[in-house]
Amino acid sequence: MFGFKLTTMKNEFQSKLFGFICSNLIILCIIGINRMLHVNDGGVLVFSEFVILPILMGIISAWFWRDLNLTSGQRVGYSILNGSLAILLSFIFLGEGMICLIIVSPLIFAFVITGTFIGKVMFKKKNRTLNVSLISILMLVFITDSVSEHDHENMVGDEILIHAPADKIWKHVVAFDKIKKGNDYWLFKIGMPSPMQTTVTGYQLGAGRKCIFSNGYVFDEKIVTFDVNRNLTFDIVHQPLDPEIMGHIDIKRGQFILKDNGNGTTTLIGNSWYKLHVFPIWYYDIWAESITRNVHLRVMEHIKELSEQ
Amino acid sequence: MNNSVFHFTVKWLGGLKAVPLLGQVFDSCLKIYVSVLKPELLDWIDEIEREVCSWEDTTVGLHRYGGTQFNYRQKEIGHIHSNGILDVRLNRKTKQLLIQENKVKAHHVFKRSGWISLYIVNKKDIETALTILRLSYKRVSNG
Incomplete structure (x- = not known):
């Protein structure tokens, strides 16, 4: 038994x-x-x-x-x-x-x-x-x-109001020192790399730009539009071989647009273009948008803080 | 809370139920939710399933909009969603009688039909659920 x-x-x-x-x-x-x-x-x-x-x-x-x-x-x-x-x-x-x-x-x-x-x-x-x-x-x-063929590109845009004129904001848009503020976004808190610093080889069209993340990974960028106090657009020419993004998403282009509101304030708009390599879109695009949005906001809030000092 | 999510989904995203398997996936999400917050509910649903399956010529299947469906031969007796909502089709007279006795509610979507809904919230509701399913079984098996 x-x-x-x-x-x-x-x-x-x-x-x-x-x-x-x-x-x-x-x-x-x-x-x-x-x-x-x-x-x-x-x-x-x-x-x-x-x-x-x-x-x-x-x-x-x-x-x-x-x-x-x-x-x-x-x-x-x-x-x-x-x-x-x-x-x-x-x-x-x-x-x-x-x-x-x-x-x-x-x-x-x-x-x-x-x-x-x-x-x-x-x-x-x-x-x-x-x-x-x-x-x-x-x-x-x-x-x-x-x-089957799979192809999905998307653009995420965010804006923020800064209490400073465009000419004071511009230099911080092109490059900025280390962000010291802690992370608010939960994925950044649990270890996803967040943007830390941006450097530039020159304040001109064609200059190289580097966006450095908290884990040391660097996105190499090239400035393709340099319209002072109005528009900074850059193409991502090389992205890090990070397993979190490698083969999943390609960041294609970034852009900052500054709109003078005529009352001493400026609206800063951040746009990013990316291509997704993971499907289904209805699931992963929600995450891609959320992450891109929080990258934007972390950088733009830092620019706001520097510009309003 | 899970019932409000359920009703919101049925009301506003109900059109998506035509997508194959989406109802089942939604029901799986309900199962995860219930297994964390009220695991005993899944046991009560199992108990109902076991009892109904012991009746002659009954089988269990997947309901096309998510949940477990009880059949007599090819005909539906009723179905139960994983958040504990039991939907059973009765005749209107029986439906009215049960609603008057406060045992069930009109169906959560088709209020004017013969369908009723029973919200299983405690162990005692198993008995009511089986009584109602038995009524439907008799109705269906008698043609």
Whole structure:
């Protein structure tokens, strides 16, 4: 009796473990094969990798857990654990940055849980036709999405009112000393690099500009519009090889526009153009906009402080 | 709080329910929320599911707009969202009677239909949920 119970417990443990290991291994293999075949030459992370594969991962684990009589609470917990394991493997094998993984985690958890509960119903019904057709559709969507063209560019603009004339603000727009103020934005607080300082090789068109971040990474820029007291536009000519941004986002161009309000105040407008390499847009663009906005505000508030002194 | 998020989503983002799997993903988010703040609710839903599945010719499936659906053969008996809202279709007379007894509310979207909603907030509601589902089961199984 005791031996039977022990064997059952051992089998249950094995099924649980296989659910975690096999689902992660299969997904890792699919990603590996996808990359080996250079389906996305530009290193674009398509939406399927964050949507279809986590669903598939949940379904695979549900197959291993089909006879375990797990409660819904356990399924949710195990799915989160499974998603966390996938995130850890992405950190180890795909070299993803920690902040990126924090950003991606809600998406992974939601879709792995969805897959687990789809799997629960699929394997309960023993409806093999449905199982084969659903998995085929998921794989078809994955392949189609992998070979499709992905391109998304966006511009984020912010403005701030400064109680100083444009000529007093201009020099701080072109270059500024270290920002000493602490970070307010939660992602900067947990370790995402924030803008610290900007240097310039000359106050003229074509001059080189460097935007230095808190972790020492530098964005090399070239001034392409130098309209004194009105417009400073610069192209990003080289961005750092930081795993948090590498292959995920390209910052293309930055711009500061100064508008004289005619009453001793100036409206400073900051614009940035970027290209996203991670999909789905409806998820990642929210983050990209939020991060860009907070980079803008940190720099613009510093310029405001320097100009109003 | 989770019910207000649910109602806001249904009211303002309801059009998105046509997107395949989006309802299920939303329900998964509800599951995460509930498993953190009221984990016992998921156990109560499991209890209801277990009981309904023990009835003859019943199966469980995924509701197209998110949640667990109970079927008698191919016909729907009712469905339950992971925030504890049970939706069941009854005839109007039974619906009125149950509303008068203060046991259920009109459906959270289709107020004028025969659908009712029961908000499962404590363990005692399991009994009411099963009584209502049994009424629907009898109605559906009798054709």
